[in-house]
Amino acid sequence: MKNHILYIIVRVEVESKTDSLIETVAEFEQETKYSFDSTENVKVLETELLATGFNHP
Numbered sequence: 001m002k003n004h005i006l007y008i009i010v011r012v013e014v015e016s017k018t019d020s021l022i023e024t025v026a027e028f029e030q031e032t033k034y035s036f037d038s039t040e041n042v043k044v045l046e047t048e049l050l051a052t053g054f055n056h057p
Helices: 021-031
Strands: none
Touching: none
C-alpha cells in the first residue's frame, strides 16, 4: 500500500458578523464541519482544514 497526500481546494464565500478577517477564519476553522469518507480501496487517514482569507471590497 502507498500513502498519498491529496490537496483538495475549495473556495467558500461567507458573510460574517465578526470584526475582522482573522476572527472570521478562526471561527470558521473551529466550528465548520467537514468530512471525507473512505472507499473500499482508499482509506482516509487524516484531514486538516487549511484556511486563509482575502478581503474583497
